[in-house]
Amino acid sequence: MLSILATPLRVGFSFSFIAANTVLHATPLLLLALLKLALPLPWLRRQLSYAIEFLARSWIDCNSLMMCRIGGARIVVHGQAELQAQGWYLVLCNHQSWVDIPVLQHVFNHRIPILKFFLKRELIWVPLLGLAWWALDFPFMRRYTRQQLEKNPQLRGKDREATRRACEKFRDLPVSVMNFVEGTRFTPAKQAQQGSPYAHLLLPRAGGVAFVLDAMGNLLQSLVDVTIVYPQGRPGMIDLLAGRVREVRVHLRSLPIPPELLGGDYDNDEAFRTRFQHWLNELWREKEATAAALENA
Incomplete structure (x- = not known):
């Protein structure tokens, strides 16, 4: 009977811990964000931005405490990457599970600036977190389906304009x-539907990466290539809360951003688009080999 009750109690405790941590940090974070919005002084807004990021890092530290110390997750980092706390990076990663996000935050917290994810516009309505993401300048994007684009051709290019505006911040x-290049979490069903040639990965989508490099390429110091593997199988968030995520293997490497990939027109230049896709597909072939090696490490 005790073993049956153990999992619900652990999940309840972990969820309560994260909820309390979120309220504790998000409340002052939002107050600072409103103050930043109201004050026109650039130097003061900059200092408030640093204070907001300090609170976000503290929130991540507490979540990492729950995940690793209380939940017992062991995160093993392989490889090397040259990282600085004050730098500009493009981080590319495969996407296995929602657990990827707290894992990535744990690995990179205090090592590089706060990871900024491109989020679906609807996520701004997530209680507390949506406003916190807004305060941290996470870009909210409206995604258009192929059917919507075929019905309204004037929507083409809107995602690129939105990416450029977001990157200006x-x-x-x-x-x-941060970019999950596959665009969605890996499942065997999605792998079969795509006809992905990879055992551990879905097919990469080049458009989002190309748009970021077009908007920010002259600022970015390097690309950080991340590969995540869960040796016991891909977990869900309930597994993390229940303490069932025993080990996560993460491989890091720094790569230069090829200069020939900067300043191109991905939408309208077919030669550039082909060259960009070839580069990303080669990166993904290397990532598949890395994932296989991590799984067998």
Whole structure:
């Protein structure tokens, strides 16, 4: 009976811990964000931005405490990457589970600027977190389906314009732009539907990466290539809250951003688009080999 009750009690405790941590940090964070919005002084807004990021890092530290110390997750980092707390990075990663996000935050917290994810516009309505993401200048994007674009051709290019506007906010303070290049979490069903040739990965989508490099390429110091593997199988968030995530393996490496990938027109230049896709597909072939090696480490 005790073993049956153990999992619900652990999940309840972990959820309560994260909820309390979120309220504790998000409340002053939002107050600072409103103050930043109301004050026109650039130097003061900059200092408030640093204070907001300090609170975000503290929130991540507490979540990491729950995940690793209380939940018992062991995160093993392989490889090397040259990282600085004050720098501009493009971070590319495969996407296995929602657990990827707290894992990445744990690995990079205090090592590089706060990871900024491109989020679906609807996520701004998530209680507390949506406003916190807004305060941290996470870009909210409206995604258009192929059917919507076929019905309304004038929507084409809107995502690129939105990406450019979002990236303009990142020019004043160091930033790490995070991109899950596959666009969705890996499942065997999605792998089969795509006809992905990879055992551990879905097919990469080049458009979002190309748009970020077009908007920010002259600022970004390097690309940080991240590969995540869960040796016991891909977990869900309930597994993390229940303490069932025993080990996560993460491989890091720094790569230069090829200069020939900067300043191109991905939408209208077919030769550039082909060259960009070839580069990303080669990166993904290397990532597949890395994932296989991590799984067998």
